[in-house]
């Protein structure tokens with residue numbers, strides 16, 4: 001069977017090639033609502049509190065929620081406009097099946113029949129090719145309950161090894177680095193610890209555009225005299241207000257961290273007491289960074305030597321500090337090494353686990369944290385347990401009432417799932433909350449694999465670009481149409497409340513998954529009647545694991561405005577700051593604050609290696625990719641919200657005036673960027689805020705505008721994160737442009 005993307009000539013229907021978008025004035029926000037529902041923003045990992053205004057089962061606007069402690073009523077442009085998506089005409093209201101003769105390539109079908117068809121295809125593919133031939137791709141915008149259910153659906157119901165999630169493109173380098181160094185994967189501190197830090201170090205995080213509310217914390221610290229250091233190839237909005245900007249050449253962060261540690265050691269800006277008593281492995285790291293003199297560091301990173309010295313001095317001599325990073329250092333084929341390098345300079349300073357002394361990776365997706373804890377990762381079981389660990393298998397199998405031997409072994413990562421489709425090892429796919437055709441690197445390869453699948457079912461509330469290749473599309477639920485929990489960037493478990501019921505035939509995602517299980521006749525363990533029931537079971541399944549939720553209840557979440565995990569008993573108040581001496585820690589059992597049997601943190605030798613594809617004569621420029629403030633991820637949602645589209649309607653190629661001049665390009669000219677894998681033609685955005693050897697393209701658009709036509713599918717060997725942040729390209733003025 002060949003799958004060609006369904007397309008349409010009809011504008012404004014869910015299957016149209018042209019996206020309609022909802023304009024603010026369509027909804028009268030002055031109307032008196034029937035109710036206000038306290039919940040959270042559906043977008044990023046900050047998970048700002050918001051009150052949704054509801055009238056006649058429609059979200060018609062919002063009110064600030066001043067009492068929620070994280071954002072105290074503040075919201076970014078996406079949060080302000082998020083309510084506009086529910087009323088969008090593209091909202092999927094039925095199940096659909098592919099039909100080449102139908103307008104748009106799909107026709108609506110009876111929901112029950114669609115479920116039957118999905119179950120029959122799963123049965124057929126698993127019988128014919130083996131259980132692992134059916135794969136699942138899930139998402140971290142889902143509530144934690146749903147991500148738990150997805151893991152259980154894969155491991156207990158389908159018994160396929162092949163489930164993974166979109167956090168593979170996002171958080172996994174940080175997760176792997178944190179596990180290696182601390183034995184636990186969560187922000188070490190609540191954001192309040194930013195406020196009193198003397199020095200704030202921000203590497204590869206466009207804080208003001210991607211974690212906007214965190215800007216407020218950074219600026220409050222600055223008001224109190226904090227020095228801000230920003231490391232980025234671009235002078236991002238947060239960098240414009242910093243004290244020291246280090247314009248790093250993409251892919252060289254580990255060299256910088258090693259160079260900083262070198263200077264800390266040379267000048268004895270170290271916390272010897274902390275290193276001796278609370279860490280292991282310092283000697284090997286000490287030896288490894290010997291070679292990273294300021295001269296060599298400057299030469300590799302492209303940062304001036306005196307700036308490196310200044311950064312080391314500020315960091316080295318501070319009495320309190322906070323280091324934050326995001327995907328800028330993680331989206332690399334040595335992303336884990338970069339993270340370990342960052343952690344090394346934190347450990348050497350001894351400034352962690354105390355008031356105003358912290359470290360965090362800034363979580364990306366709405367439930368980027370909770371979504372990576374309870375079993376939808378390819379090697380994971382609930383409670384951040386390991387699918388490959390016999391004790392962990394036995395515990396979870398016990399909670400699920402099954403034989404541990406029946407649990408599959410660890411499967412492969414999200415990109416490898418597509419390689420397995422290519423090799424004919426995977427024949428069927430279910431995706432939920434994931435748009436891989438836009439978000440995976442080298443996406444021409446991804447498209448070819450979608451065309452090869454024998455059967456593909458997608459669950460979403462909009463027909464995203466990947467779902468156009470589906471045989472069946474099932475109408476899932478919007479954030480405001482279901483309840484559950486998510487875990488924020490700080491590690492705070494919070495409650496998402498239902499504001500409206502699903503429209504039409506759409507239903508809560510978890511009901512759809514359970515309907516499939518039932519149609520398969522394999523519903524054992526998948527007969528929950530509410531998210532609360534799922535949450536109660538996931539708490540049990542997480543008990544004794546590192547990510548222990550067992551003392552959390554919905555009531556406690558509401559009463560305390562969220563609970564920081566771990567929270568092992570009903571009486572326990574949660575753990576805002578990790579690594580605080582005396583904190584509950586099931587692994588170290590009183591031996592120390594870190595999550596290893598000896599209670600000590602690990603220094604890790606993190607050697608530098610260049611990006612997988614470096615520049616050369618043929619492709620002389622570095623392409624780096626990322627985000628803009630008004631668009632979100634693959635754009636499925638924000639490209640439908642008018643005011644956000646107006647804000648940044650099209651992707652543009654950011655380049656420095658010096659490069660533009662060399663290419664004979666003016667701002668607004670059409671230019672073609674080309675890599676070994678693909679090309680795109682977009683308008684130039686000529687700005688002084690980027691390195692002249694680097695171009696930047698935001699990735700929120702699909703098709704010929706997609707940045708991922710160019711990116712490389714090289715992955716970090718440990719975390720399997722793709723190298724979104726560096727590949728080699730050439731750029732020229734587009735043919736035919738004036």
Ligand SMILES: Nc1nc2c(c(=O)[nH]1)N[C@H]1C(S)=C(S)[C@@H](COP(=O)(O)OP(=O)(O)OC[C@H]3O[C@@H](n4cnc5c(=O)[nH]c(N)nc54)[C@H](O)[C@@H]3O)O[C@H]1N2
Nearest residue numbers: 204205206210250251326327328364365626627629632633
């Ligand atoms: N507006 C908006 N906000 C979002 C999202 C969104 O799509 N839109 N998505 C959410 C999600 S899922 C995520 S993961 C986060 C991502 O949040 P961020 O990681 O902050 O965003 P990115 O734009 O991916 O990359 C951050 C920065 O890394 C820089 N960079 C590129 N290469 C390098 C390098 O080699 N070294 C260093 N030091 N820096 C480099 C880029 O110039 C960019 O400014 O944002 C979340 N918030």
Ligand SMILES: Nc1nc2c(c(=O)[nH]1)N[C@H]1C(S)=C(S)[C@@H](COP(=O)(O)OP(=O)(O)OC[C@H]3O[C@@H](n4cnc5c(=O)[nH]c(N)nc54)[C@H](O)[C@@H]3O)O[C@H]1N2
Nearest residue numbers: 141166169170433434435439464476625633634636699724
């Ligand atoms: N070049 C480049 N590529 C990148 C990145 C980059 O920096 N550069 N960043 C990467 C990162 S960090 C990330 S996180 C990924 C994200 O990539 P994706 O996860 O593919 O992007 P999303 O837009 O979140 O796609 C999620 C889909 O889920 C749907 N959805 C959202 N919430 C729900 C829900 O509750 N239920 C259901 N059923 N569906 C839902 C949305 O409508 C959307 O269609 O992209 C990655 N790709």
Ligand code: SF4
Nearest residue numbers: 041044047048076079
């Ligand atoms: S910062 Fe994130 S969670 Fe807060 S309003 Fe903006 S997108 Fe929503």
Ligand SMILES: [Mo]
Nearest residue numbers: 169170364365
């Ligand atoms: Mo992400």
